[in-house]
Amino acid sequence: MVKSDKDMTWHELNLGCMITDVGNTMQYKTGDWRSQRPIYNFERCIKCGVCYIFCPEGCISRNDAGHFVADLFFCKGCAICERECPTKVITMITEEDK
Amino acid sequence: MSNKPVGMEVSVALSETIMHCDVDVIAAYPITPQTHIVEHLADLFADGEMDAEYIPVESEHSALSACMGSAAAGARTFTATAAQGLEYMHETLFIASAMRMPIVMAIANRALSAPISVWGDHSDVMAARDTGWISIFAENGQETVDLAIMSFRIAEDHKVLLPVFLNLDGFHLSHMIEPVLIPSREEVKAFLPEHIYPAPLHPSKPVAMGECAGPNIYTEAKKQQWEVLEKSIDIIRQVFADFGKQFGREYHLVEEYKVEGAKTLLLTMGSYSETAMTCVDKMRAQGKKVGLIRLRCFRPFPFDDLRKVVKNADTLIVLDRSLVMGGPGGPVMSEVRSALFGRKGMPKVSGIVGGLGGRDITVEDFEKIYDLGEKLANDQSREFAMYGVKE
Ligand code: SF4
Ligand code: SF4
Numbered sequence: 001m002v003k004s005d006k007d008m009t010w011h012e013l014n015l016g017c018m019i020t021d022v023g024n025t026m027q028y029k030t031g032d033w034r035s036q037r038p039i040y041n042f043e044r045c046i047k048c049g050v051c052y053i054f055c056p057e058g059c060i061s062r063n064d065a066g067h068f069v070a071d072l073f074f075c076k077g078c079a080i081c082e083r084e085c086p087t088k089v090i091t092m093i094t095e096e097d098k
Numbered sequence: 099m100s101n102k103p104v105g106m107e108v109s110v111a112l113s114e115t116i117m118h119c120d121v122d123v124i125a126a127y128p129i130t131p132q133t134h135i136v137e138h139l140a141d142l143f144a145d146g147e148m149d150a151e152y153i154p155v156e157s158e159h160s161a162l163s164a165c166m167g168s169a170a171a172g173a174r175t176f177t178a179t180a181a182q183g184l185e186y187m188h189e190t191l192f193i194a195s196a197m198r199m200p201i202v203m204a205i206a207n208r209a210l211s212a213p214i215s216v217w218g219d220h221s222d223v224m225a226a227r228d229t230g231w232i233s234i235f236a237e238n239g240q241e242t243v244d245l246a247i248m249s250f251r252i253a254e255d256h257k258v259l260l261p262v263f264l265n266l267d268g269f270h271l272s273h274m275i276e277p278v279l280i281p282s283r284e285e286v287k288a289f290l291p292e293h294i295y296p297a298p299l300h301p302s303k304p305v306a307m308g309e310c311a312g313p314n315i316y317t318e319a320k321k322q323q324w325e326v327l328e329k330s331i332d333i334i335r336q337v338f339a340d341f342g343k344q345f346g347r348e349y350h351l352v353e354e355y356k357v358e359g360a361k362t363l364l365l366t367m368g369s370y371s372e373t374a375m376t377c378v379d380k381m382r383a384q385g386k387k388v389g390l391i392r393l394r395c396f397r398p399f400p401f402d403d404l405r406k407v408v409k410n411a412d413t414l415i416v417l418d419r420s421l422v423m424g425g426p427g428g429p430v431m432s433e434v435r436s437a438l439f440g441r442k443g444m445p446k447v448s449g450i451v452g453g454l455g456g457r458d459i460t461v462e463d464f465e466k467i468y469d470l471g472e473k474l475a476n477d478q479s480r481e482f483a484m485y486g487v488k489e
Contacts, residue, residue, distance in 0.1 A: 004314075005311070005312065005314045005315035006314050008314075008315060008318060009318060010317075010318035010319070010321040010322040010325070011322075013315070013318060013319060013322050014297075015198050015259065015296060015297060016196065016197040016198035016199075016259075016307065017196075017197075017309065017311060017315075017319050018197075018297055018305050018306065018307050019305060019306035019307075019309055020297065020305050022304045022305060022306050
């Protein structure tokens, strides 16, 4: 893991703020932007993968049971999956209510 | 290549020099009075004399954007512009410097519209003075050629890696035919090492450039950029010294002319300085204690060098060839005044704005400027004076 920019001094920055460990967005917790999260009623899931295709964050993957689930480290809570799911598996709840 | 000076137009001499610098990529859009520079480079390229990529873009904004791509790939990169062209690049100027792209850009300095003027002054570069570029001024054809070679060496130094403005006055310099000695490819090669960008874009070693910085790190990014630009002054001084050793032509951050014993100094930048020298000779012959200094390097601003040179004078007159609207008069005067303010034994600073939009300043004008400047030094009623304005 690279040092967080919270702890970095000006001496430690790369030339022109260049990033040399490319792909380090994997360490970027976009999940903390979220004010609401998806919850699932998988009884209605037809495993069509529509949510997976539409998620703008690319954070949905298939679990062992074959259901599609968001990785909450990255999920920004945009609710696109909720809107696109044809069988209404997904409901957004606010983070305070979780 | 002969070691005799050849009479040629300064724009052409500059282009030939750029070729001798073994530039890899040129991306430029023609604009008066820079046109002869890029036209001649295009000729050299089309005639197969130049082993480079020439990108004729659709605008100045694209010109600098293409240059950034080229510099990011580690190529030696040149462009040239003037006036509205430079301002059209404006937002990308900041990006090139903050991303540490060692691009060299010649500016054939020209007044800004409106009213439309194709003639020379320093409004264009002064509007871009805080973009993080190193900014160097040439006074004649030989200096233009020499400083072009030095600009690449400065920009590409691994302690610098910043873009450089090479300023030459539009028409008054760009279109003059002067005797110029163009160093040969071999001589340039001996002075200018191969350009090796530390982390160029390359698929085998991927890097990401130009990404976001949140409030946690933007301040640190700016601090680092400021430090690098500020410290580049030592490298510039060193490059000037090394050039002097190899070519026998001396350059300094602040150039002096008959400063010894001078009570009144005039500060100029660019090609009008040579007329000012003639005026100093004339006034010295009349027993007047006047001298001249010229800022070779405006960014980074040579605070210490300036203070050292002016400390024995009573009055320092600064001639600006651009006007800060609603501000203190001339931008150079404003910086000079703040460099000296509150320090013991420094001269009083008088600001004079003149030579706007190509207006000539003759030797006789310079005599009047010395007189006016001395009067202004003790006049608290105004910040500056415009010279030669028809009342
Ligand atoms: S809420 Fe948005 S980001 Fe989160 S899983 Fe659904 S589509 Fe993806
Ligand atoms: S869109 Fe709905 S039904 Fe389709 S896989 Fe995702 S959760 Fe299941």
